[in-house]
Amino acid sequence: xxxxxxxxxxxxxxxxxxxxxxxxxxxxxxxxxxxxxxxxxxxxxxxxxxxxxxxxxxxxxxxxxxxxxxxxxxxxxxxxxxxxxxxxxxxxxxxxxxxxxxxxxxxxxxxxxxxxxxxxxxxxxxxxxxxxxxxxxxxxxxxxxxxxxxxxxxxxxxxxxxxxxxxxxxxxxxxxxxxxxxxxxxxxxxxxxxxxxxxxxxxxxxxxxxxxxxxxxxxxxxxxxxxxxxxxxxxxxxxxxxxxxxxxx
Numbered sequence: 256x257x258x259x260x261x262x263x264x265x266x267x268x269x270x271x272x273x274x275x276x277x278x279x280x281x282x283x284x285x286x287x288x289x290x291x292x293x294x295x296x297x298x299x300x301x302x303x304x305x306x307x308x309x310x311x312x313x314x315x316x317x318x319x320x321x322x323x324x325x326x327x328x329x330x331x332x333x334x335x336x337x338x339x340x341x342x343x344x345x346x347x348x349x350x351x352x353x354x355x356x357x358x359x360x361x362x363x364x365x366x367x368x369x370x371x372x373x374x375x376x377x378x379x380x381x382x383x384x385x386x387x388x389x390x391x392x393x394x395x396x397x398x399x400x401x402x403x404x405x406x407x408x409x410x411x412x413x414x415x416x417x418x419x420x421x422x423x424x425x426x427x428x429x430x431x432x433x434x435x436x437x438x439x440x441x442x443x444x445x446x447x448x449x450x451x452x453x454x455x456x457x458x459x460x461x462x463x464x465x466x467x468x469x470x471x472x473x474x475x476x477x478x479x480x481x482x483x484x485x486x487x488x489x490x491x492x493x494x495x496x497x498x499x500x501x502x503x504x
Contacts, residue, residue, distance in 0.1 A: 260343040284347035286380040291344035306376035310383035357495030371470030399428035443477035
């Protein structure tokens with residue numbers, strides 16, 4: 256089912272990366288879920304899933320997208336202006352939510368969120384709610400991009416650090432250039448070397464940590480393997496564990 260949404264704001268982070276705020280009448284969603292956006296292009300309905308960046312409770316949705324050169328929908332979305340309309344699915348979906356994190360005794364005291372590129376979106380939605388700050392003693396976001404200009408919502412994340420100075424660990428990874436305050440290693444390499452844990456001041460272990468991975472398949476595969484090797488287990492409804500995964504394409 257589709258409903259018509261109206262673009263009420265847009266942010267251009269760089270020449271390809273952008274965010275859209277869309278006012279739309281949709282069912283309530285859970286932080287971490289995704290919505291589908293759709294347009295009729297060449298007489299065909301083209302729809303794609305985009306994670307919701309804003310927290311639940313408002314009358315709009317916010318999505319973070321990158322215009323892919325050979326994409327069908329994303330270049331079209333990049334042309335949208337305030338006041339333009341876009342079809343939005345009426346119901347959000349997806350299981351990359353804190354509700355999927357098992358309760359005690361499996362739940363640890365630390366929440367690790369690891370994302371690459373636009374996959375940071377669902378984590379920003381979660382961090383903008385009370386739940387992670389109430390459930391966990393430490394919350395660490397590991398956010399990997401290629402260049403500094405790809406760091407969307409950096410100011411918002413820095414504000415979260417000020418709001419939760421002891422609890423929140425923000426760990427940036429910028430792989431193709433030097434960037435102030437960021438590592439130059441891929442997330443997997445930063446874990447293997449111990450750099451990420453040193454910078455966070457906390458360590459990942461089966462009894463203390465829950466890890467959520469969202470991003471490109473290579474990162475998810477490599478990091479998942481590292482975590483399995485140190486004793487963490489995949490989180491399944493039938494067998495609760497410490498690793499919750501969503502591949503982003």
